[in-house]
Amino acid sequence: GAGVSQSPRYKVAKRGQDVALRCDPISGHVSLFWYQQALGQGPEFLTYFQNEAQLDKSGLPSDRFFAERPEGSVSTLKIQRTQQEDSAVYLCASSPSSSRPTNEKLFFGSGTQLSVL
Amino acid sequence: KQEVTQIPAALSVPEGENLVLNCSFTDSAIYNLQWFRQDPGKGLTSLLLIQSSQREQTSGRLNASLDKSSGRSTLYIAASQPGDSATYLCAVNSGYALNFGKGTSLLVTP
Numbered sequence: 117g118a119g120v121s122q123s124p125r126y127k128v129a130k131r132g133q134d135v136a137l138r139c140d141p142i143s144g145h146v147s148l149f150w151y152q153q154a155l156g157q158g159p160e161f162l163t164y165f166q167n168e169a170q171l172d173k174s175g176l177p178s179d180r181f182f183a184e185r186p187e188g189s190v191s192t193l194k195i196q197r198t199q200q201e202d203s204a205v206y207l208c209a210s211s212p213s214s215s216r217p218t219n220e221k222l223f224f225g226s227g228t229q230l231s232v233l
Numbered sequence: 234k235q236e237v238t239q240i241p242a243a244l245s246v247p248e249g250e251n252l253v254l255n256c257s258f259t260d261s262a263i264y265n266l267q268w269f270r271q272d273p274g275k276g277l278t279s280l281l282l283i284q285s286s287q288r289e290q291t292s293g294r295l296n297a298s299l300d301k302s303s304g305r306s307t308l309y310i311a312a313s314q315p316g317d318s319a320t321y322l323c324a325v326n327s328g329y330a331l332n333f334g335k336g337t338s339l340l341v342t343p
Contacts, residue, residue: 120276149330158237158322158333159277172330207276216329217264219284224269224276 118142120225122208128231129198137193137228139208146214148191149222150183151207159207165191166214198232205229235260235327239334246313247342254308254337256323261301268297268308269322271336277322281308313341 121140129135141148146167151159152175161175167188176183180199185191195202205227211220236259246252256266265284269277281290281297283306289298296309310317320338324331 147329156335158324158335159331160333161330164329175330209277217326218329219265219282221267221279221282222277222331224278226274226276229274 120208120210120223122206122225122228124228125226126229126231128233131198131200131232133198134194134196135198135230137195137206137230139191139193139225141189141191141208141210142212142223143189145210145212145223146188147211147216148185149209150191150193151209152177153205153207153227155204162193162206166216195230198230200232203230203232235263235325235332237323237325237332237334239321239323239337241337242335243338243340245340245342248313248315250313250341251309251311252313252339254310254321254323254339256306256308256334258304258306258325258332260327261304262327263301264326264328266297266299266306267324267326267331268295268306269324271320271322280321310339313339315341315343317341 148165150162153159164172165185180196182194207227209222209224268280283299294311320336322336323334
């Protein structure tokens, strides 16, 4: 596709359920980021991949959060035993190069809105 | 940790007005600063990117300035239109992850 694609667009989960959020970056993009955006807040960094390598996961809020990108393209963010405070929009972004820092622009997907009841 | 603040949190103006959105950051050791637009239910669209060595960038009716030493950036929107209504986010790049402000919610009324 032409842009970063995320699915599902909306996810409603009962507290305690596991969820998996998918990100399809722009083809050929080396760098992939996950951000979490709570209502009324700016996005907060979660984790960063360079190809299949997860180089930084310092933003993941707890060990219930896990991300992978096994073949260096599609990425999945998994949240185990969801809690109400996990309710947010989860944004994925990609960029072409591996060098960091960079003056490249990031391309964002439309996000997955997660609601935990 | 880099803290990014945006003022005002919300702004409503009549169509045709020029307006300024403000962004401040606490650590001047930045690589670049970016302004994004976010429409409801949509992702972020990059508007302008100012490298640390630059003072300003322009795109159409948008002009962004950067004063790294004082930790400030402004986004100037000329001749505002109802289609400019959105949330505008400022983000600072100090490494590879962006640090975002909370955004300014802009409403331009016809």
